[in-house]
Structure formats: structure tokens, C-alpha cells
Amino acid sequence: xxxxxxxxxxxxxxxxxxxxxxxxxxxxxxxxxxxxxxxxxxxxxxxxxxxxxxxxxxxxxxxxxxxxxxxxxxxxxxxxxxxxxxxxxxxxxxxxxxxxxxxxxxxxxxxxxxxxxxxxxxxx
Numbered sequence: 457x458x459x460x461x462x463x464x465x466x467x468x469x470x471x472x473x474x475x476x477x478x479x480x481x482x483x484x485x486x487x488x489x490x491x492x493x494x495x496x497x498x499x500x501x502x503x504x505x506x507x508x509x510x511x512x513x514x515x516x517x518x519x520x521x522x523x524x525x526x527x528x529x530x531x532x533x534x535x536x537x538x539x540x541x542x543x544x545x546x547x548x549x550x551x552x553x554x555x556x557x558x559x560x561x562x563x564x565x566x567x568x569x570x571x572x573x574x575x576x577x578x579x580x
Contacts, residue, residue, distance in 0.1 A: 457481040464574030477552030488557040493548035502562025
């Protein structure tokens with residue numbers, strides 16, 4: 457299984473970015489896919505999650521609700537995270553992770569495979 461994130465970069469406060477996570481070795485439609493982030497000196501935190509296509513339920517951390525949207529493209533076997541109204545506190549390395557659709561979505565130990573991460577920096 458390989459997960460590859462893309463789309464990170466430097467953006468000004470209030471700007472937007474779209475992160476993508478491309479998977480190989482498994483079909484994302486059957487799995488839970490989550491985005492986590494880790495800022496310097498802080499613990500890794502769950503940002504958003506989308507459940508298998510059978511339900512498609514989505515979950516968001518309170519800090520990103522309304523501003524972030526997670527979505528799946530089954531044809532491309534990717535999951536994206538659209539981020540708008542970015543704040544300086546959104547600065548972090550963002551990781552995608554895949555795992556079974558049970559357990560509390562924002563616990564990192566519930567995920568089996570991880571991408572290498574992509575840096576998001578929000579700064580004026």
C-alpha cells in the first residue's frame with residue numbers, strides 16, 4: 457500500500473489550498489481515509505475523515521468545520537481535502553492515512569498506512 461499526498465505549499469491567511477492523497481495497492485472506496493496534521497512541537501491531530509463509499513460519512517475537527525471539505529474521487533482512487541479561509545494556525549505537515557471504518561476516527565492508532573506528508577504553511 458502506498459499513499460502519496462500532494463498540493464501543499466505556502467499561502468497567505470484567508471487563502472485556499474487543495475490537498476490530494478493518491479492510493480496504490482488498495483481501492484479507497486472500501487476504506488476509511490483520514491487527514492491528520494502535525495505542527496512543530498504539537499501532537500498529531502485528526503483533521504477530517506471520510507468513510508467507505510457504502511456510507512460516505514464525513515467527519516471534521518471542530519477547528520476546521522465549514523472551512524475544510526473532504527471528498528473522494530473513485531475513478532482516480534484519490535481523496536482530496538479542500539481548504540479555504542486558511543489561518544496561520546493551520547500551518548502543519550498534513551498526512552493522509554487509511555484504515556478500517558471502525559473506532560474513533562481521529563485516533564491515529566486506528567490507521568494502518570500513512571503517506572509521507574505534505575507541508576502547508578499559512579503566512580503573510
